[in-house]
Amino acid sequence: MNPQSLISSFHPANNPDTLASHERAEIDASTRFPVLLFFASAIFWLLIGSLLGLISAWKMTHPGLFDQMAWLTFGRLRPAHLNTVIYGWASAAGIGVGVWLMARLCRVPLLHSKLLISAAIFWNLGVLVGVMGILAGDSRSIEWLEFPGYATPILFIAYAFIGIWAIIMFRFRRPGHVYVSQWYLFAAFLWFPWLYATANILLVWQPIQGSAQGAVNWWFAHNVLGLWFTPIGLASAYYMIPKVIGRPIHSYYLSILGFWSLALFYSWNGMHHLIGGPFPAWMVSASVVASIMMFIPVVTVAINHHMTMRGHFGALKWSPTLRFTVFGAMTYTVVSLQGSSMAIPSLNTLTHFTDYTIGHAHLGLYGFFSMMMFGAMYYIVPRLTGWEWPSANAIRWHFWLVAVGILLMVVSLSIGGILQGLAQFDPQVSFRSSLDYATPFRWIRGLSGFLLLGGHVVFAALFTLMLLKVGRQKEGPALFAAPVKPEAAPL
Amino acid sequence: MIAGYLLLIGGLIFLSGSALAAFYWAVKDGQLENLPEASLVIFDDDEPVGTATDRFPSSQ
Numbered sequence: 001m002n003p004q005s006l007i008s009s010f011h012p013a014n015n016p017d018t019l020a021s022h023e024r025a026e027i028d029a030s031t032r033f034p035v036l037l038f039f040a041s042a043i044f045w046l047l048i049g050s051l052l053g054l055i056s057a058w059k060m061t062h063p064g065l066f067d068q069m070a071w072l073t074f075g076r077l078r079p080a081h082l083n084t085v086i087y088g089w090a091s092a093a094g095i096g097v098g099v100w101l102m103a104r105l106c107r108v109p110l111l112h113s114k115l116l117i118s119a120a121i122f123w124n125l126g127v128l129v130g131v132m133g134i135l136a137g138d139s140r141s142i143e144w145l146e147f148p149g150y151a152t153p154i155l156f157i158a159y160a161f162i163g164i165w166a167i168i169m170f171r172f173r174r175p176g177h178v179y180v181s182q183w184y185l186f187a188a189f190l191w192f193p194w195l196y197a198t199a200n201i202l203l204v205w206q207p208i209q210g211s212a213q214g215a216v217n218w219w220f221a222h223n224v225l226g227l228w229f230t231p232i233g234l235a236s237a238y239y240m241i242p243k244v245i246g247r248p249i250h251s252y253y254l255s256i257l258g259f260w261s262l263a264l265f266y267s268w269n270g271m272h273h274l275i276g277g278p279f280p281a282w283m284v285s286a287s288v289v290a291s292i293m294m295f296i297p298v299v300t301v302a303i304n305h306h307m308t309m310r311g312h313f314g315a316l317k318w319s320p321t322l323r324f325t326v327f328g329a330m331t332y333t334v335v336s337l338q339g340s341s342m343a344i345p346s347l348n349t350l351t352h353f354t355d356y357t358i359g360h361a362h363l364g365l366y367g368f369f370s371m372m373m374f375g376a377m378y379y380i381v382p383r384l385t386g387w388e389w390p391s392a393n394a395i396r397w398h399f400w401l402v403a404v405g406i407l408l409m410v411v412s413l414s415i416g417g418i419l420q421g422l423a424q425f426d427p428q429v430s431f432r433s434s435l436d437y438a439t440p441f442r443w444i445r446g447l448s449g450f451l452l453l454g455g456h457v458v459f460a461a462l463f464t465l466m467l468l469k470v471g472r473q474k475e476g477p478a479l480f481a482a483p484v485k486p487e488a489a490p491l
Numbered sequence: 492m493i494a495g496y497l498l499l500i501g502g503l504i505f506l507s508g509s510a511l512a513a514f515y516w517a518v519k520d521g522q523l524e525n526l527p528e529a530s531l532v533i534f535d536d537d538e539p540v541g542t543a544t545d546r547f548p549s550s551q
Contacts, residue, residue: 024538105533177532178522179532190509236519242530242533244540244543244544246534246544248534252526252527254524256523315543319543320545
């Protein structure tokens, strides 16, 4: 590409094709390679991450497990699990879904796909280097930012590519209304590189001193959920639910209100992790207030999704996308209201430093976000490969294994956590003995890990069959619009 | 240290400013008007309102 055409490609007026009408299927086909690349790597990291999580979980009941191997000690395994699922699985899946949605909602075929392919390569390289670094003992011991300093710039390059790509796509969109999902996606793609860079600069390259590190740490960690995963998950739900059942969102006004109130309140939430810590009281109080204010965006989303679904709940029987998405949407309401309640200081003293918090984190990242991503993938992948999911029963297995698995995990950790917290209130009970209250529930949590891993294996197998196009092609209703058959696959 | 703070503050101003600018643009562009109609942008002639677009593969 010569410099002149490179420069002109940044302005829509220079591209006569941009405004032309394009079929939806063509747009889908244009996203094929980058999106499937992100999905495939996400699913790979999901399997690795589940395995790391499963071993970490069993170490809580069997501390001697694998204790001869330094790289499998809990202090390395647990951050390796966290970072693999956050960056390897959830973020990559979210980027894939976000890219597909952006192209559809901008109503133009994907531009600059090389930018995205490079981003995917850098992304996976960054995660690989980071996870290996943690397992080798280079963890930075800052929760959610454990990746060693030599891995984070690689990830940042990928983030920056995606941010630039999002701006270009938005610039070239077909004129008309900007749908609410696009607001969410655009915000996520632009907020996150900034968040990530700021946190890394202030904690790694130019570390600030003392307890302020904790403030930056939790400002970042909570914003990963609030300004990265939540907007992508909600963008998917705001598209998939109306699209699958064929009915516009109940109150579009509420959805816009929800977006702007989320943008206003969520970034203040992080300090509620530091209640009781060595911080100015106003900082923590402001955060507690903002956490309670989150009721507004959460309730707008809950009302909207419920009222859109009303009268269509039968659709959960026939649509895999909807089944996962609605599970995720319901969980979003529960986990957000639970999160707000956990920011109330009197309740926080009970749940903090117990398994209850671990349950909450998994409900958010798995029950809400990962289920949203599964749902979106069930919709997107057939439209990219021009192939139908090979087995409805396998999809049902996937759903029930992970749905039961995550509920079992969250319920057991919550009960165990509360018992543990109550024991910590009792001056007669030593801290060591308070842990015993959680032990039986940690066994149940360990078992739930097998269900989740099983579900992921089923999903990975289904996805692989889709990529390889095994079996006969079905003229399936999941592809109501006859798909444009993609060219010979570069995959 | 100083560079870090400058970067942080500069970033904050830039990001907050761009969010405000985005909101200003949305209002001025008429993005927040006629919302009931706007919610229909995800439907097309070949996938209109009332058409379900996903189903378990076996129930075809």
